[in-house]
Amino acid sequence: xxxxxxxxxxxxxxxxxxxxxxxxxxxxxxxxxxxxxxxxxxxxxxxxxxxxxxxxxxxxxxxxxxxxxxxxxxxxxxxxxxxxxxxxxxxxxxxxxxxxxxxxxxxxxxxxxxxxxxxxxxxxxxxxxxxxxxxxxxxxxxxxxxxxxxxxxxxxxxxxxxxxxxxxxxxxxxxxxxxxxxxxxxxxxxxxxxxxxxxxxxxxxxxxxxxxxxxxxxxxxxxxxxxxxxxxxxxxxxxxxxxxxxxxxxxxxxxxxxxxxxxxxxxxxxxxxxxxxxxxxxxxxxxxxx
Numbered sequence: 001x002x003x004x005x006x007x008x009x010x011x012x013x014x015x016x017x018x019x020x021x022x023x024x025x026x027x028x029x030x031x032x033x034x035x036x037x038x039x040x041x042x043x044x045x046x047x048x049x050x051x052x053x054x055x056x057x058x059x060x061x062x063x064x065x066x067x068x069x070x071x072x073x074x075x076x077x078x079x080x081x082x083x084x085x086x087x088x089x090x091x092x093x094x095x096x097x098x099x100x101x102x103x104x105x106x107x108x109x110x111x112x113x114x115x116x117x118x119x120x121x122x123x124x125x126x127x128x129x130x131x132x133x134x135x136x137x138x139x140x141x142x143x144x145x146x147x148x149x150x151x152x153x154x155x156x157x158x159x160x161x162x163x164x165x166x167x168x169x170x171x172x173x174x175x176x177x178x179x180x181x182x183x184x185x186x187x188x189x190x191x192x193x194x195x196x197x198x199x200x201x202x203x204x205x206x207x208x209x210x211x212x213x214x215x216x217x218x219x220x221x222x223x224x225x226x227x228x229x230x231x232x233x234x235x236x237x238x239x240x241x242x243x244x245x246x247x248x249x250x251x252x253x254x255x256x257x258x259x260x261x262x263x264x265x266x267x268x269x270x271x272x273x274x275x276x277x278x279x280x281x282x283x284x285x286x287x288x289x290x
Contacts, residue, residue, distance in 0.1 A: 002074055004038040005067040007031050008046065012056055012064050076274050091120040092277045095131040095143040098194040098223055099239040100265065101163065104288050105144070111284040119277065125223070128206065129199045135270055142269035142278045144285070148206065156269050158282050161289045162262040165211075165254040168230040168237040168245060181236070181252040183212065183261065190235030191215040192226045207238075211263075212256055 010020035011031065021028040039046050046060035056064065096105055105123070113121060126134065128148040134140035135155075144160070151157045167181035175185055191213055195203045200219055207213045218235045220226050223243075230237040231246040238254065245251055254261040267282040 001038070001041065002071065004034050004041075005071055007034045008038060008060075009064060009067055009071065011035060011047070011054075012060070017054075072271070073274075079275075090116075090118070090277060091122065092281060093122045093124070093139065093141045094281065095134050095140040095145075096123065096125050097131060097143075097145045097265075098125050098127060099226075099237075099243065100144060101240040101242050102244065103242040104240075104285065107288040108281070108284040111287055112281050115284075116277070116280065127195045127199050127203065129202060130196075131268075135268065138273075141273065141275075142267055142281065144265065144267055146263040146265055154271050156267075156271055156274055156278070158267040160265040160267055160282075160285055163240055163265050165238055165261045165263060166241045166243070166251045167254050168227065168239055168243065168249050168251055170231060170233040171248045171250050173233065173236075173250075176250050176252070178252065180255045182258075183214075183254060183256040186236060187214040189215055190218040192218045192220060192229050192235045192237040194220055194223055194226050196221065211261065 007020065007024055007026075010023050011017055014020045014023060017032050017035075018028045021031045024031060026034075035047065042063070044059045044063075045057050046063055047054040048057055109121060109123070113119070124134075124140070128145060131140065131143040131145045132148060135143055146163075167186065169176045169181065175181055175189075178185075191207070193200070193203055193207070197219070200217075204217055207217075215235075218229065220229060223239075226237045226239075227243070227246050227249070229235060231249045239251075241251060241253070243251065267278070267285060269278045
């Protein structure tokens, strides 16, 4: 049926049996026979014929959309099986959100490389925007990120976990002795954000609208500077609970309205570049997080 599905997709996209036959390197009559055989097997009408023209039925429209996904998945499967069989040299480029758990990433990398010693793994950190654009321009194969935009139907969106958020504070900060850092109590203190100048506005909107931060922001270029600024008392840095703390700082669970604050973390990658390596790295993340 997969070959017939390809023929049906070609007919719909070309709007012509003749042009679909040309694209598939078979005759017009052969492709027409294959579509009729497909309809017979499915026991539905996919195309309403009107002489030399046709319209796609509602069932045909649904079948077309699903067939596109199935054929794309099959193409990925075939490509991956051939790569594995030929022992083709592979690499995986993973982008990770600034401030996400170094412990989880370290253990996931160990798990993945133990099972795939011949795969070259490249890891980079970045902001929401850097990771998003890195995937779409081909610089990254996947990203570990929280939900920055509406989930895309053209991407794999594999949920990993609700990660608790923590505030890194100087040890002698007025709020450091409390068991938790209440977001409401931090509104008069600077929130340290790791983001380049051109992305600051988007990051502020994200933290204000989605997380409800009312603080002013101190922008820095990297995580190391953020930690040092927290240690100097310049503000508080939002991160995961196992972020290595500089001497003289503490990590407190962040709450809002008395409830723990979390961010929903995902593994994202474009469906068009789906491969076994992305799934296996995601499985390594799942194993570590559990």
